[in-house]
Amino acid sequence: MIVPGVLDLHGLGFERGAHLLVQQALKNTPPGGELGVTGADPALVVHLTAWCRRQGHRVREASDTDSGVRALVVRGRADLDRWAGAVRAGGPGVDGIVAEPPSDWGLAARGALVESGGPATPFDITHRDLVWAEIAPALYASAAASQWNPDTEVHWDAGEPLPDEVEDAVVQVMTYLVENEQTALVVPARLLARVHPHFREVQQLLAVQAADEARHMEVFTRRALLRRDELGTSSVSGRESLAGLVAEADFSVASFLLSVLGEGSFLNLLDFLDKNAPDPVTRQVTRLARRDEARHVAFGVAHLQHQAERDPEVRRRLRSAVERRYRALVDTAGLNQDVFDALVILAAGAWEPDAIGKGYDAVMALQSEMDEGRQRRLVHLGFPADEAADLSALHTRNFM
Known part of the structure; x- marks a missing residue:
């Protein structure tokens, strides 16, 4: 007969989880107290002794007076001290x-x-106000629920082949979009790796944002190669503009330049392409991408508004970043001429002087809409209207 304070493991050995029962029984044993252990496993005492040594307990051999007990565990303090x-x-x-x-x-x-102690980690963005926005959890939930499959959401066989010059224009625009979406993937991915995991909602949102951009790269590439074997041109000035975004180390400044200014302007561009798409596939991919980009812009604006409310100096840093980027790009050519011309062709819809003139005017109107949108977002962040106009005018001519 086994007396109270004795754990009977029956035939269970330590190789099959007996330590869990011993561990559980020791919770009711004070330091220095004893727990009797018995069981049918021939190696019970050997395995129990080894386990107790690792856990900071001691095993005492049972005496003749310890009826039915094969060993006694004297509880140590190590498992208590650990926590x-x-x-x-x-x-x-x-x-x-x-x-x-x-x-x-x-x-x-x-x-x-x-548990106390442990190694330091490489996360250098460790303060809540450097990354937070109250809408981050809701935006993540919306983003996770809004993921879409390019194979099912885009009807890749819809529409008739376009005239060669129109198809070439689509290919050029799609090439430009791929380059910019690559940048929009790299920036949040780099920031994600620096954010302390304690702020997991922000990490989750940045991860989904990167996934969005990866999907945009896929659909824009697939549309470019739908009826062509090669992509369009890539300008040095375009790549210089994008390189500056990737190099920005400050979380808030990077969010500002990418999401508030760059992707904000891209909302206008994607809307323009939706309205002027010459075929259903182009319309579908730009419309789906715009829906995702709107969330990215919303997070950037909300995050910077959160910061600006707590630190008025943030706006000064943002202005300095715009001015610094302007000076770095002032001697570049701006928007790839091939991209500009492609946008004109798509908006024109025909190869006639009046149509080309209409297309040109539409692209100029697009640039004005981008400027107005940037100014609205800047005013929303607390910049005076005249300062918002100045900063928007300094934004890169490459749109992003």
Whole structure:
């Protein structure tokens, strides 16, 4: 008969999980107290002794008076001391976010009991206000629910072949879009790797944003190669403009230049392509991409509004970034001439003087709409109207 305070493992050995039962039974045993262990496994005492040594307990051989007991475990303090300095990593919900989580929390789940110590981590964006926006959780939920499959959402066989010069224009525009979407993928991906995982909603949103851009790259490339074997041209000035975005290290400045100014302008461009698409496939891919880009812009604006409300100096830094980028690109050619001409052709719809003139006017109107949109977003961030106009005018001629 086994007395109280004795754990009977029956035939269960340590190679099959017996330690879990011992561990559970020790929870009710104070440090220095004893737990009797018995069972039918021939190697029980050997395995129990090895496990206890690793856990900081001691095993005492049972005496003749310890009826039915094969070994006695004397509980140590090591398992208690291990969690003595442990803290909760905030709470699992948004209300549990800590403003500045310690580096040694590392990849611990938010809300977990974190053992003290551990290595420092490489995340250098560690303050909530540097990355946060109140709408981040809702935007992530919307983004996750709005993912779309290019194979089913785009009817790739819709429409008739276009005239060669029109198809060439589509290919050129799609090539330009691919380049810009590659940049729009790299920037959030680089920032994502620097954000402390405690701010997981922002990480999740950036990850979905990168996935959106990867999908846009796919559909724009597929549309470009739908009836052609080669892509269009890539200008040096275009790549110089995009390189500046990739090189920006400051999270808020990068979000500002990419999402508020660049992708904000791209909303107008994608709307222009939707309205002037010469075929159903071009219309579908630009319309689907615009829906995603609107979320990216919304996060950028909300994040910067959150920061500006807490630190008025943010607007000065943003203005300096625009001016710095303008000076770096002032001697470049701006928008690829092939892209500009392709947009004119798509808006013209015909090869006649009046039509080409109409197409040219439409592209100039597009640039004005981009400017007005940038100014509205800048005013929304707290810039005075005249300053917003000045900053918008300094934005790169390459749109992004």
